[in-house]
Amino acid sequence: xxxxxxxxxxxxxxxxxxxxxxxxxxxxxxxxxxxxxxxxxxxxxxxxxxxxxxxxxxxxxxxxxxxxxxxxxxxxxxxxxxxxxxxxxxxxxxxxxxxxxxxxxxxxxxxxxxxxxxxxxxxxxxxxxxxxxxxxxxxxxxxxxxxxxxxxxxxxxxxxxxxxxxxxxxxxxxxxxxxxxxxxxxxxxxxxxxxxxxxxxxxxxxxxxxxxxxxxxxxxxxxxxxxxxxxxxxxxxxxxxxxxxxxxxxxxxxxxxxxxxxxxxxxxxxxxxxxxxxxxxxxxxxxxxxxxxxxxxxx
Amino acid sequence: xxxxxxxxxxxxxxxxxxxxxxxxxxxxxxxxxxxxxxxxxxxxxxxxxxxxxxxxxxxxxxxxxxxxxxxxxxxxxxxxxxxxxxxxxxxxxxxxxxxxxxxxxxxxxxxxxxxxxxxxxxxxxxxxxxxxxxxxxxxxxxxxxxxxxxxxxxxxxxxxxxxxxxxxxxxxxxxxxxxxxxxxxxxxxxxxxxxxxxxxxxxxxxxxxxxxxxxxxxxxxxxxxxxxxxxxxxxxxxxxxxxxxxxxxxxxxxxxxxxxxxxxxxxxxxxxxxxxxxxxxxxxxxxxxxxxxxxxxxx
Numbered sequence: 286x287x288x289x290x291x292x293x294x295x296x297x298x299x300x301x302x303x304x305x306x307x308x309x310x311x312x313x314x315x316x317x318x319x320x321x322x323x324x325x326x327x328x329x330x331x332x333x334x335x336x337x338x339x340x341x342x343x344x345x346x347x348x349x350x351x352x353x354x355x356x357x358x359x360x361x362x363x364x365x366x367x368x369x370x371x372x373x374x375x376x377x378x379x380x381x382x383x384x385x386x387x388x389x390x391x392x393x394x395x396x397x398x399x400x401x402x403x404x405x406x407x408x409x410x411x412x413x414x415x416x417x418x419x420x421x422x423x424x425x426x427x428x429x430x431x432x433x434x435x436x437x438x439x440x441x442x443x444x445x446x447x448x449x450x451x452x453x454x455x456x457x458x459x460x461x462x463x464x465x466x467x468x469x470x471x472x473x474x475x476x477x478x479x480x481x482x483x484x485x486x487x488x489x490x491x492x493x494x495x496x497x498x499x500x501x502x503x504x505x506x507x508x509x510x511x512x513x514x515x516x517x518x519x520x521x522x523x524x525x526x527x528x529x530x531x532x533x534x535x536x537x538x539x540x541x542x543x544x545x546x547x548x549x550x551x552x553x554x555x556x557x558x559x560x561x562x563x564x565x566x567x568x569x570x571x572x573x574x575x576x577x578x579x580x581x582x583x584x
Numbered sequence: 585x586x587x588x589x590x591x592x593x594x595x596x597x598x599x600x601x602x603x604x605x606x607x608x609x610x611x612x613x614x615x616x617x618x619x620x621x622x623x624x625x626x627x628x629x630x631x632x633x634x635x636x637x638x639x640x641x642x643x644x645x646x647x648x649x650x651x652x653x654x655x656x657x658x659x660x661x662x663x664x665x666x667x668x669x670x671x672x673x674x675x676x677x678x679x680x681x682x683x684x685x686x687x688x689x690x691x692x693x694x695x696x697x698x699x700x701x702x703x704x705x706x707x708x709x710x711x712x713x714x715x716x717x718x719x720x721x722x723x724x725x726x727x728x729x730x731x732x733x734x735x736x737x738x739x740x741x742x743x744x745x746x747x748x749x750x751x752x753x754x755x756x757x758x759x760x761x762x763x764x765x766x767x768x769x770x771x772x773x774x775x776x777x778x779x780x781x782x783x784x785x786x787x788x789x790x791x792x793x794x795x796x797x798x799x800x801x802x803x804x805x806x807x808x809x810x811x812x813x814x815x816x817x818x819x820x821x822x823x824x825x826x827x828x829x830x831x832x833x834x835x836x837x838x839x840x841x842x843x844x845x846x847x848x849x850x851x852x853x854x855x856x857x858x859x860x861x862x863x864x865x866x867x868x869x870x871x872x873x874x875x876x877x878x879x880x881x882x883x
Contacts, residue, residue: 290677291700297681298669304694306666315696317665317715320619328668328713330699366616367605369627370597371670371711374589382596395603397614400629401590402709410701412670412711414627416616 308426311501313357313485314417316424323419325363329354330371332410338453343377344384345465346411351388353488354415355469356534360486361424362478363417365471367397371412373404392471421478425538430483430502434539436554437546439473441514442491442535443527459518467534476547477538484538489531490576496564498537499556507565508554528566529574607725610800612656612784613716615723622718624662628653631709637752642676643683644764645710650687652787653714654768655833659785660723661777662716664770666696670711672703691770720777724837729782729801733838735853736845738772740813741790741834742826758817766833775846776837783837788830789875795863797836798855806864807853827865828873 295310302310306317314327329350331337337346351368358365368389375381389396397416404410430436448464450456470486477484483502487494491513499506508528515527539556540546562570594609601609605616613626628649630636636645650667657664667688674680688695696715703709729735747763749755769785776783782801786793790812798805807827814826838855839845861869 291673291702294671294673294677294681294700297678298684298695298698298700301681301685301688301695302697304666304696307694307696310697315666315668317696319623319665319717320621322619324618324623324715326668326696326713326715328670328698328711330670330672330701330711332672332701332703335702366618367603367614369614369625369713371627371629371709372593373629373631373709374593378589378593379596382593382600385597386600389600395606396597396600397603397606397616397625398601398609399597399627400711401593401597402629402631403590403634404631404707404709408703408707410670410672410703410709412627412629412699414625414668414713416623416625418618 312426313360323422323424325358325361325417325419325424326414327354327357328412328414330410330412333408343375343380344387347381347384348388348466350411350413351385352467352469353534354413355392355394355471356467356486356488358415358417359469359471359474360484360536361419362421362474363419364475365392365394366416366418367395369397369414370399372399372401373409373411374401375409392469420475425478425481425484427483427485427498427501430498430504430539430556431541432504432556432558433542434482434556435552436506436508436556437538437540437550438513438553439470439536439548439550441516442487442533443519443530444516445532446527446530447516447518449532464532467532469534470536473536473548477536480540480544480547481538482541484536487531487533487535487537490529491537492528492564492566492571493576494537496575499563503559505557505559505563505565506554507557510567512551512553514551529576531577611725612659622721622723624657624660624716624718624723625713626653626656627711627713629709629711632707642674642679643686646680646683647687647765649710649712650684651766651768652833653712654691654693654770655766655785655787657714657716658768658770658773659783659835660718661720661773662718663774664691664693665715665717666694668696668713669698671698671700672708672710673700674708691768719774724777724780724783726782726784726797726800729797729803729838729855731803731855731857732841733781733855734851735805735807735855736837736839736849737812737852738769738835738847738849740815741786741832742818742829743815744831745826745829746815746817748831763831766831768833769835772835772847776835779839779843780837781840783835786830786832786834786836789828790836791827791863791865791870792875793836795874798862802858804856804858804862804864805853806856809866811850811852813850828875830876
């Protein structure tokens with residue numbers, strides 16, 4: 286959960302972010318008209334002990350740092366134009382550079398610049414800024430869902446949770462790729478951008494992120510848990526847990542009645558009138574953990 | 585001096601930064617054609633114990649984080665369009681927010697987004713990304729100085745050194761503003777951009793930065809120490825020290841023969857043929873410290 290200090294700081298930042306490009310710090314990105322085009326930009330940080338496990342492969346840390354920011358661009362249908370990195374030197378800079386090369390080559394994104402620091406004693410954190418070009422204007426936001434829209438997701442949730450646990454428990458018999466090397470849904474985001482009423486990436490957990498989308502739109506989202514895709518290897522009794530776990534970076538989006546997505550996706554619920562709750566799961570407000578709640582201005 | 589690990593990492597980054605927009609990571613910024621305009625973007629980090637003193641006013645830390653990045657835009661004649669912040673929560677987030685508001689209001693720059701983290705145990709670091717719009721194309725670079733050009737600086741060096749020492753020594757009789765609240769020379773940079781052959785900001789020390797400009801341009805820069813402006817309060821015997829101290833964020837630039845700057849500035853030397861040395865001070869290669877040398881991809 287967000288510390289009260291963090292929530293207070295973000296409120297102070299909101300008061301500074303009056304420019305419409307900031308989207309009141311409630312979206313994944315900033316959106317700036319720039320010349321004849323529209324720039325989409327996001328900045329995320331990752332900290333040791335918070336976003337990665339001690340001893341994790343540095344190449345995976347680099348991958349995730351870039352991929353999670355590209356996922357924010359994907360959620361806005363933006364095509365990446367480059368990244369800038371803020372890097373704190375660590376135990377294996379060559380492995381980090383190797384992972385950075387792999388993720389940038391995979392998504393054909395140039396490194397444009399950045400900064401390197403000797404980290405303060407005790408802890409490292411890295412930052413990444415991703416710049417993209419909007420492929421569709423208006424750029425999808427979180428706040429456009431309408432009553433009657435259908436709610437969709439691009440793929441399963443829970444794979445990152447299983448991967449995280451396997452990595453933490455040193456289980457070599459379980460595939461940890463989903464946690465270590467998330468996939469930004471760039472092509473899907475571009476295909477969806479002209480059609481969706483609202484879109485975001487699921488970084489912190491399906492339930493928490495669906496509630497954020499509902500609150501931004503002033504509606505209620507009613508999800509059906511049985512419709513949410515999960516990995517075959519997920520034990521059925523862990524479904525509810527998977528719905529409150531993040532890191533899968535699927536796209537969550539809403540479509541007007543009768544519109545079908547042009548890509549593979551799963552219908553998981555409906556947008557209904559705002560009522561006492563902004564999120565329902567199988568007809569009732571979900572109890573317990575909705576997701577990883579580190580409140581962030583943009584993410 | 586840069587650790588060998590840092591230098592190696594930056595070399596690895598250079599190999600990834602093949603896009604011309606990255607300027608081979610040898611300039612202050614990345615420069616991207618974007619629609620009908622040109623985007624100028626920079627990212628810098630600041631770490632506790634490296635870039636600020638323990639116990640420093642958090643409002644000053646915020647000011648410096650933003651001002652130093654705006655200075656990079658100034659050095660390219662770019663007009664700021666906004667910033668994204670990566671903030672590690674600390675002992676007085678309200679003071680930090682206050683300083684952020686002051687610097688953004690002073691330079692009329694909107695906050696566009698960012699990220700907040702709970703810092704790893706033991707140390708905080710912040711990142712800032714500044715976006716700007718080029719006011720003149722081609723955007724000034726470090727590598728355009730020609731033999732015969734004159735070398736100029738916008739104002740005194742050494743004031744930040746005196747301010748740093750006073751702050752460190754808890755001297756309340758000495759003005760520490762120059763160290764705590766550097767001024768990005770935005771108007772000067774915009775006025776100079778159409779005229780200069782090369783330009784950069786002096787962040788790490790006049791001597792080291794002049795040598796970087798000379799090396800990027802494949803020339804030698806010959807400076808006259810008596811011509812370099814210093815604060816009235818600088819003891820004369822400390823002139824050489826001031827030339828090797830950074831943090832004043834003046835603009836250093838070269839002009840073709842016969843061209844005068846349209847703003848107040850000081851002629852401090854000449855561009856000469858590249859020889860055994862790329863920097864001369866009063867006719868000889870300077871001995872001792874040239875500046876603060878934390879090698880950075882961009883800064």
